[in-house]
Amino acid sequence: MPIPHRRFDALILGAGGAGLNAALRLASADLRVAVVSKVFPTRSHTVAAQGGVNAALANVLPDDWHWHMFDTVKGSDYLGDQDAIEYMCREAIPTVYELEHAGVPFSRLDTGKIYQRAFGGQSQNFGGDQAVRTCAAADRTGHAILHTLYQQNVRARSHFFDEYFAIDLIRDDEGAILGALVLEIETGEPLVIEAKATLIATGGYGQVFRTTTNAFINTGDGMAMALRAGVPLQDMEFYQFHPTGVAGKGMLITEGARGEGGFLVNADGERFMERYAPRALDLASRDVVARSMVTEIREGRGCGPDKDHVLLKLDHLGPAVVHQRLPGITDICRVFLGIDPAEQPIPVFPTAHYAMGGIPTDRYARVVAPARHGPEEVVPGLYAAGECACVSVHGANRLGGNSLLDILVFGRAAGTDILRYVAENPNHRPLREDYLEPAIARLQRWDRTGTGESVHVIKADLRKLMEDHCGVFRDQETMAAGVEKLKALRARVDGVRLRDHSRTFNTARIEALELDNLVDVGMATILSALYREESRGAHSRIDHPTRDDEHWMRHSLYSRADDRMDYKPVRTKPLTVESFPPKPRVY
Amino acid sequence: MKISVYRYHPETDSKPHMQTFEIEERPGMMLREALLEIKVQDETFAFRHSCGEGVCGSDGMNVNGRNCLACITPIAELKQPIEVRPFPGRPVVRDLVVDMSQFYEQYRNVQPYLVRKDPLPEQEILQSPADREKLDGLYECILCGCCSTSCPSFWWNPDKFHGPAALLQSWRFLADSRDQATDERLDDLEGPYKLFRCHTIMNCVEVCPKGLNPTKAIGHIKDLMLERSV
Numbered sequence: 145m146p147i148p149h150r151r152f153d154a155l156i157l158g159a160g161g162a163g164l165n166a167a168l169r170l171a172s173a174d175l176r177v178a179v180v181s182k183v184f185p186t187r188s189h190t191v192a193a194q195g196g197v198n199a200a201l202a203n204v205l206p207d208d209w210h211w212h213m214f215d216t217v218k219g220s221d222y223l224g225d226q227d228a229i230e231y232m233c234r235e236a237i238p239t240v241y242e243l244e245h246a247g248v249p250f251s252r253l254d255t256g257k258i259y260q261r262a263f264g265g266q267s268q269n270f271g272g273d274q275a276v277r278t279c280a281a282a283d284r285t286g287h288a289i290l291h292t293l294y295q296q297n298v299r300a301r302s303h304f305f306d307e308y309f310a311i312d313l314i315r316d317d318e319g320a321i322l323g324a325l326v327l328e329i330e331t332g333e334p335l336v337i338e339a340k341a342t343l344i345a346t347g348g349y350g351q352v353f354r355t356t357t358n359a360f361i362n363t364g365d366g367m368a369m370a371l372r373a374g375v376p377l378q379d380m381e382f383y384q385f386h387p388t389g390v391a392g393k394g395m396l397i398t399e400g401a402r403g404e405g406g407f408l409v410n411a412d413g414e415r416f417m418e419r420y421a422p423r424a425l426d427l428a429s430r431d432v433v434a435r436s437m438v439t440e441i442r443e444g445r446g447c448g449p450d451k452d453h454v455l456l457k458l459d460h461l462g463p464a465v466v467h468q469r470l471p472g473i474t475d476i477c478r479v480f481l482g483i484d485p486a487e488q489p490i491p492v493f494p495t496a497h498y499a500m501g502g503i504p505t506d507r508y509a510r511v512v513a514p515a516r517h518g519p520e521e522v523v524p525g526l527y528a529a530g531e532c533a534c535v536s537v538h539g540a541n542r543l544g545g546n547s548l549l550d551i552l553v554f555g556r557a558a559g560t561d562i563l564r565y566v567a568e569n570p571n572h573r574p575l576r577e578d579y580l581e582p583a584i585a586r587l588q589r590w591d592r593t594g595t596g597e598s599v600h601v602i603k604a605d606l607r608k609l610m611e612d613h614c615g616v617f618r619d620q621e622t623m624a625a626g627v628e629k630l631k632a633l634r635a636r637v638d639g640v641r642l643r644d645h646s647r648t649f650n651t652a653r654i655e656a657l658e659l660d661n662l663v664d665v666g667m668a669t670i671l672s673a674l675y676r677e678e679s680r681g682a683h684s685r686i687d688h689p690t691r692d693d694e695h696w697m698r699h700s701l702y703s704r705a706d707d708r709m710d711y712k713p714v715r716t717k718p719l720t721v722e723s724f725p726p727k728p729r730v731y
Numbered sequence: 732m733k734i735s736v737y738r739y740h741p742e743t744d745s746k747p748h749m750q751t752f753e754i755e756e757r758p759g760m761m762l763r764e765a766l767l768e769i770k771v772q773d774e775t776f777a778f779r780h781s782c783g784e785g786v787c788g789s790d791g792m793n794v795n796g797r798n799c800l801a802c803i804t805p806i807a808e809l810k811q812p813i814e815v816r817p818f819p820g821r822p823v824v825r826d827l828v829v830d831m832s833q834f835y836e837q838y839r840n841v842q843p844y845l846v847r848k849d850p851l852p853e854q855e856i857l858q859s860p861a862d863r864e865k866l867d868g869l870y871e872c873i874l875c876g877c878c879s880t881s882c883p884s885f886w887w888n889p890d891k892f893h894g895p896a897a898l899l900q901s902w903r904f905l906a907d908s909r910d911q912a913t914d915e916r917l918d919d920l921e922g923p924y925k926l927f928r929c930h931t932i933m934n935c936v937e938v939c940p941k942g943l944n945p946t947k948a949i950g951h952i953k954d955l956m957l958e959r960s961v
Contacts, residue, residue: 247845
């Protein structure tokens, strides 16, 4: 039976903050826009973001977008592209006001202005005193933003395909993207969605690690789709381990907990960040704090019977601050630990949290890949924004509060550029049926019957492998062994068989399709990490402990064909201001 | 430990049945983890879930006769044998997965977005902390559906009565000092069904996994309507 086709001006894969902000821009301009999401939009993982979104509003202390830019460049360990960073930090201010106008229930200061709190890596005046830049709705900022964006899309009448899973992009002979093959989860029926422009906004891939703050749905679907469409992934070795995941469980405890005055202690009760970051203390960059914690534990100063975590202390702040400013954290501690954080410290350990790398784009969110004329040729009709993309504004380490900002600013930028693109390319490109074949083959592969390993066994092996071989501290030997293991695991995937071949809401099939994606992004991560022989941001090599700007101030590009690595230069020239040259990074 | 789960597959089953699985209980185990272990034993078992910490609202279900989120429901607090069923009153798609489209439709029907008629300021619209506090207990809704699918009025009239979740959101915008569509919102709620089918049975308050109080919100809307009519 032929697969039905539907046509839209724009197709958006993913309904988190980036996808919804792009959709809002497009639907408000009366474009026909289809938003495909494998879960109902408000279930997207943006909902779990806690602490807030950075913007130099100066509601509490003096601030300037230029200071925000400096902090972001420094936080990126000088791997971020300074044109994109300047754009993001300037746009942050109108973006947050726009969100507020859209209805986000931000917490408020006595002046009636948006509440802002201190977060890690923030400074006034280019490295001076702590800044207060993170706009918050209690500790549920992601929830507040995601729901508001969905609500505004309801008003704008965006067309949603809820609970549809994207199988693959559709690419023509010239490399242009024509839309995607998607699967309606409830019926198991495939559908071709043709679009003049396609935005990938599918979020991160934390499920590749065993312990993660990420949700079950964060399986790198869009990144893997890009890989299979011949687009490389950029800077995948830079994976952020959030300092304060609940030890052994993974639930996120916002950096805002330290922003409100919380701090970390080791088994001796010592506030150990005083030794690692004498100035910024517990609000140093996340990579710095995570490494310090692991070092404390390795040197035998971990807490608990197994000395395998440290403690986050909030009890000195008093119940009023803890319960009012951090109600979500209070809930998590009560439900999962049976403690009140206003009375007892929280056991924490660095936990897989965020991908700095992803699909390479320019600051208009257009996907760029190496082609005949250089390393950054635009892929016609393809956009990416949010965690799945690499603009790169986060470089080697993302600052807290910059991820919600990234999805909003570049989701909107994608919408704006898609408007231009669709105006210039008013017709759908012809779609030949044979363009669909790779995507259909990927779907049909899971119809194979017989005996074989099951999806959950391979997935569990993969997650353990990545945790053991590609964690906070890395070295050649461990990672090379990891790559060999992952190649062997990748070969095993072909022998996996589903027992459930039914159509209706077959979650086993969806998890199998997700496994393919996880394996691809896992390989991109560990291979990129193995090749980068320096320590920068979140990528810490025991065998190459220092940053090497001469050889490695460049972006990695991993391609799926032959597991190839390429490199391209960092864009050090901002749009209007002076470049920030690389300096030693101290907090 | 035994867990009995509701099974129904429309392609093979003429009617639903309960199936019991044996699970090894671990300290601190949540119901979602137990269901994932069932999924390992039998991959045909279907249920929705994602964040695992009670913020995405995917894994609402009926457990021992009460609606809850599986990911924040400790096994240790449940009376055994545990019986897990889909939300009551919704068409079952498969196993624990129900069709929630009518629930979402009711949400969309209450204009769940801020309406501002005045020209927008260059910066934020000011709001005092006291006014902002009026949104606490309202904006935190995660649209899991535990409340509406435990409400008898919603069971009988899901097409006409908006249900507690949608009405909570209606009040969330009526209570927002920034919103300027009070009259339109109240006009839209006139009539015997949309709002007034609430008979304060309060199942919604009982089950809300976020501790919210839709009945109270509905009461506030009724008061506001009364105020307006006199």
